[in-house]
Amino acid sequence: MPSPKAKNPVRSGGSPVLGSSNGRYEFMSLTKPLNRSSPSHLLQRQGSEPTTARLRASESPTRRRGSSSSTGSASGQGLSEEDGIRLNPSFVRVALSSLLAIDLWMSKRLGVCACEDSSWGSVRPLMKLIEISGHGIPWLAGTAYCLYKSDSAAGQEVMLNLLMGLLLDLVLVAIVKAVVRRRRPAHNRMDMFATFSVDRYSFPSGHATRAAMCGRFLLAHLVLAAPLRVLVLLWASLVGLSRVMLGRHNVTDVMFGFWMGYCQYNLVEMLWLSPQTLQGLLGQLA
Numbered sequence: 001m002p003s004p005k006a007k008n009p010v011r012s013g014g015s016p017v018l019g020s021s022n023g024r025y026e027f028m029s030l031t032k033p034l035n036r037s038s039p040s041h042l043l044q045r046q047g048s049e050p051t052t053a054r055l056r057a058s059e060s061p062t063r064r065r066g067s068s069s070s071t072g073s074a075s076g077q078g079l080s081e082e083d084g085i086r087l088n089p090s091f092v093r094v095a096l097s098s099l100l101a102i103d104l105w106m107s108k109r110l111g112v113c114a115c116e117d118s119s120w121g122s123v124r125p126l127m128k129l130i131e132i133s134g135h136g137i138p139w140l141a142g143t144a145y146c147l148y149k150s151d152s153a154a155g156q157e158v159m160l161n162l163l164m165g166l167l168l169d170l171v172l173v174a175i176v177k178a179v180v181r182r183r184r185p186a187h188n189r190m191d192m193f194a195t196f197s198v199d200r201y202s203f204p205s206g207h208a209t210r211a212a213m214c215g216r217f218l219l220a221h222l223v224l225a226a227p228l229r230v231l232v233l234l235w236a237s238l239v240g241l242s243r244v245m246l247g248r249h250n251v252t253d254v255m256f257g258f259w260m261g262y263c264q265y266n267l268v269e270m271l272w273l274s275p276q277t278l279q280g281l282l283g284q285l286a
């Protein structure tokens with residue numbers, strides 16, 4: 001495998017399957033036998049990795065006693081099954097680091113409306129309009145207005161549950177953002193309208209969770225005509241795409257956001273407030 005270039009972010013994590021030689025990192029095969037000429041410090045480097053060290057400590061006494069032969073096997077005859085198990089966590093780390101690097105690279109390439117001077121800077125106002133269409137304030141205000149105006153019990157029930165879903169979404173997204181604390185992309189200009197303090201973090205995209213949850217909600221309860229259903233799907237997709245194009249989010253923030261919003265709708269269905277439940281709640285309050 002070719003060695004990654006110096007600026008490759010995959011390397012910066014100091015992944016244990018990357019050997020270091022003269023300051024350069026090389027990928028090492030997890031399955032092929034190690035070459036005899038492999039510098040011994042490559043193996044030492046793996047051993048110094050905490051996960052590997054922990055696994056070593058749990059090796060059986062038999063294996064520890066025969067450690068000289070096992071080293072011989074690792075350096076000459078090929079890796080045993082146990083060695084494979086020991087290296088697997090490192091493989092997962094490299095896979096995750098690579099995914100992260102691809103995510104950052106794609107997000108930067110797609111952030112074509114991040115500012116007016118960007119390659120698609122002229123589309124930025126349209127993207128910001130789409131951003132507002134997925135913002136929490138218009139959705140909360142619109143739902144509250146429809147709830148107030150609705151004169152049928154069924155309409156009120158649907159609007160009340162949408163309101164509950166929107167509030168639930170705000171809380172859940174704030175919790176995940178506060179726990180994960182992933183910074184927004186460096187090319188983002190923080191000129192978003194009405195944000196909370198957790199909105200300085202980017203994972204997950206609150207607009208994507210809302211678009212997915214409200215999209216599913218609209219399709220299930222309000223929008224029945226086929227052309228309108230297509231429009232709802234198109235709107236939700238555009239909201240997600242605009243987050244990356246505006247440079248607000250990385251691709252994974254939006255993808256996870258869509259998944260989270262999709263699941264949130266299941267939660268809304270589970271917690272569905274029926275008129276009876278509502279009457280009970282209101283009775284308790286009165």
Ligand SMILES: CC(C)=CCC/C(C)=C/CC/C(C)=C/COP(=O)(O)O
Binds near residue numbers: 135136140196205
């Ligand atoms: C009544 C009430 C609590 C309203 C708050 C609505 C509000 C300020 C929501 C924040 C929406 C927002 C800017 C989310 C960030 O979305 P990302 O896609 O950038 O994560």
